[in-house]
Amino acid sequence: MHAIKAACVQAAPVFLDLQATLDKTEALVREAAGKGAKLVAFPETWLPGYPWWIWLGAPIEGMGFVPRYHANSIALESLEMARLQEIAADSAVTLVTGFSERDGGSLYMSQAIIGPEGDPLLVRRKLKPTHVERAVFGEGDGSGLTVVDAPFGRLGALNCWEHLQPLVKMALYAQGEEVHVASWPSFCLYRDVAYAFGPEVNNGASMLYAVEGGCYVLASSALVSQQMIDMLCDRPEKIKLLSPLTGKPGGGFSMIYGPDGRPLCSPLPEDQEGILYADLDSAHITIAKSAADPVGHYSRPDVVRLVVNKTRRKVMSVVGEDASSAAEQEIPQLEDAVL
Numbered sequence: 611m612h613a614i615k616a617a618c619v620q621a622a623p624v625f626l627d628l629q630a631t632l633d634k635t636e637a638l639v640r641e642a643a644g645k646g647a648k649l650v651a652f653p654e655t656w657l658p659g660y661p662w663w664i665w666l667g668a669p670i671e672g673m674g675f676v677p678r679y680h681a682n683s684i685a686l687e688s689l690e691m692a693r694l695q696e697i698a699a700d701s702a703v704t705l706v707t708g709f710s711e712r713d714g715g716s717l718y719m720s721q722a723i724i725g726p727e728g729d730p731l732l733v734r735r736k737l738k739p740t741h742v743e744r745a746v747f748g749e750g751d752g753s754g755l756t757v758v759d760a761p762f763g764r765l766g767a768l769n770c771w772e773h774l775q776p777l778v779k780m781a782l783y784a785q786g787e788e789v790h791v792a793s794w795p796s797f798c799l800y801r802d803v804a805y806a807f808g809p810e811v812n813n814g815a816s817m818l819y820a821v822e823g824g825c826y827v828l829a830s831s832a833l834v835s836q837q838m839i840d841m842l843c844d845r846p847e848k849i850k851l852l853s854p855l856t857g858k859p860g861g862g863f864s865m866i867y868g869p870d871g872r873p874l875c876s877p878l879p880e881d882q883e884g885i886l887y888a889d890l891d892s893a894h895i896t897i898a899k900s901a902a903d904p905v906g907h908y909s910r911p912d913v914v915r916l917v918v919n920k921t922r923r924k925v926m927s928v929v930g931e932d933a934s935s936a937a938e939q940e941i942p943q944l945e946d947a948v949l
Contacts, residue, residue: 611763617642622835699728796861869898
């Protein structure tokens with residue numbers, strides 16, 4: 611890894627408006643690049659926003675949002691994905707963003723890693739949507755559980771509570787991850803009722819990831835905007851659930867952590883949009899891993915091991931039509947990761 615300046619976005623999308631949020635993405639990337647950033651990180655399902663209605667009432671209450679959310683999600687082979695690639699290339703940055711991926715009639719909580727020349731380095735899907743997220747999104751597979759070679763070093767990404775799944779984390783640590791993007795939604799929901807959904811626990815998860823992996827972590831979280839409150843909260847009790855500031859925008863708790871767990875910048879107020887910056891230097895990774903390298907001198911693979919299935923899941927395999935049919939019969943490729 612070589613030293614770079616990294617940028618971590620804290621902002622609200624233009625909710626359920628893909629084109630407007632792409633415009634906002636471009637503006638934020640240009641701002642970050644103008645200040646020297648070579649890596650820019652965005653929140654979970656930044657495009658077109660996190661579907662908060664799933665937490666605010668019975669499933670039938672949010673059904674009216676479903677067609678619009680689907681229409682404003684991104685297919686991989688689309689003009690919108692091409693535009694994300696152009697945004698990265700125009701500013702010469704590595705871009706990591708969460709988005710709702712549309713694949714036929716299904717949606718997935720995906721992350722795209724795009725290189726500074728606009729080349730797609732990785733698109734991955736959240737392995738297990740959390741709780742009521744499963745009413746909207748499907749599951750990913752092990753093919754996206756991958757650390758890529760970015761121009762500055764080894765880069766990986768996970769969504770939200772994937773940072774509470776020990777084996778998922780270990781699968782990235784074992785691939786030599788040096789910089790990690792932790793994409794989160796805003797931390798508003800049920801804050802006084804379910805403490806684990808709040809910023810204290812989830813920022814703690816990002817910090818612990820940095821310490822465990824001996825890597826830098828860009829923890830990007832979104833805001834709940836006034837637009838979102840107005841659209842989603844048709845009853846006073848929904849406002850209390852969605853907004854920690856009693857009907858006002860908020861919920862942003864972004865941070866950048868060093869490999870020893872320390873915050874590398876000052877936080878923004880939870881109701882303020884902006885970009886956090888930090889300089890990332892490989893020397894701090896070396897120091898951290900000299901104390902505890904979870905896949906090297908601080909591991910015991912003779913006692914415990916992790917097996918990762920990186921097979922891309924398919925619902926149909928074609929056989930018997932031509933000589934290429936054998937390639938369609940996918941055999942799981944299991945990779946050992948040292949633990």
